[in-house]
Amino acid sequence: IDDIKQALRMKQIEEEDHQKRIVNTRRTIEDLKVELDKLGDQLDTTLLISAISVELKEIQERTARIEAEKADLRRERDNVIAESRSLQKKLNDMNNLMNMKEEKLRTRHRDTHTALLWLRENRQLFRGNIHEPMMLVINVKDHQNAKYVENHISFHDLRAFVFQRKDDMEKFLVEVRDKMNLKVNAISAPEVSCSGRPPSRNIESMRRFGFFTYLREMFNAPDEVMSYLCSQYKVHDVPVGNEQTKALINTVIQEPYLKVLYTTDERYTVKRSIYSNKTSTSNSAVQKSQYLIITVDAEERRQLEQQLRACESKLQEIDERMKTLQTEFAALNRHENELLSEKK
Known part of the structure; x- marks a missing residue:
């Protein structure tokens, strides 16, 4: 019996030890869980800090790119402003020349x-093209040749307004001639344009006489104006020559197709009798130009105005882009400060 009791006692002690070990193991497990939770929190924090650092780096890279783009835009803006000023100066110079012509x-x-x-105040009243007095819209390509063009066109026509539509011309004359009692001249351009009429002879075939161009090739003008001058003054068929032409003038005037021609300093008019075919010639000195000597290329002026508008548009684009970048830059700065606070 004592042995049995002793054995039972030993079993009880073993069971108690076993239970203690279980309790201790459970405590150890709980302690380990607590430690594991702490490690998890530390891991989460490390990952968060790492993510914030990555985002901060991205923000810094983006802000650097923004600063670089802003610097490029500032340089581009300076270049556009410089170009705009240069164009404006050229346009101002042209306008000053136009003012001189107007003053004349x-x-x-x-x-x-x-x-x-x-x-200029009432152009909206008219339907078609209206051209200001010819002397303002004719542009001689080389001012040295202005004397030929000006001598060929009467002052009466040089001061004439040219209309595409006859009804516009009639309305204009009612307003300025009848109502305002102004003495003005107005011309209706041919209904079918004559501005592209070919000359009767190719200029190459006339170089042996010293002719080097036709009057029309010496100047530019709006189509309706050029059309009228070709129709009325035959500028497409009036050759201009040089000293060689003058030296050969007795031979030149015998050419049957020539009616009006210019040498360096003279104008010749050739008339032939339809009955006897005899030739009569008159000549007069070419006077210095007073009005067309001032040349303003209308096409160049138009291009300058177009380039100026392009510069203004480009400046507006640059300014809008700068505003967008500045807004983005400010937002990035705010976000960067928030991340730095969170990182602490």
Whole structure:
């Protein structure tokens, strides 16, 4: 019996030890769980800090790119402004020349100038193209040749307004001639354009006489104006020569196709009798140009105005892009500060 009791006692002690070990193991497990949770929190924090660092780096790289783009835009803006100023100066110079031409018109024929100012204020009343007095819209390519063009066109026509539509011309004359009592001249351009008419002879075939161009090739003008001058003054068929032409003039005037021609300093008019075919010739000195000597290329002026508008548009684009970048830059700075606070 004692042995049995002893054995039972030993079993009880073993069971108690076993239970203690279980309790201790459970405590150890709980302690390990607590430690594991702590490690998990530390791991989460490390990952968060790492993620914040990555995002901060991305923000810094983006802000650096923004700063670089802003610097490029500032340089581009400076270049566009410099180009714009240069274009504006050229345009101002052209406008000053136009003002000089207008002043000559005002001095020579005040009524025409008054009508010009009225037209500029009331152009919306008309349906077709209306061209200001010819002397303002004709542009001689080389000012040295202005004397030929000016000698060929009467001042009466040089101060004339040119209309695409006859009804516009009639309305204009009612307003300025009848109502305002101004003495003005107005012309209706041919219904079918004559501006592209070919000359009767190719200029190459006439170089042996010293002719080097036709009058039309010496100047530019709006189509309706050129059309009228080809129709009325035959500028497409009036050759201009040099000293060689003058030296050969007795031979030149015998050419049957020549009616009007120019040498360096003279104008020749050749008339032939339809009955006897005899030739009569008159000549006069070519006077210095007073009005067309001032040259303003209308096409160049138009291109300058177009380039100026392009510069203004480009500046607007740059400014809008700068505003967008500045807004993005400010937002990135705010976010960067938030991340730095969170990182602490």
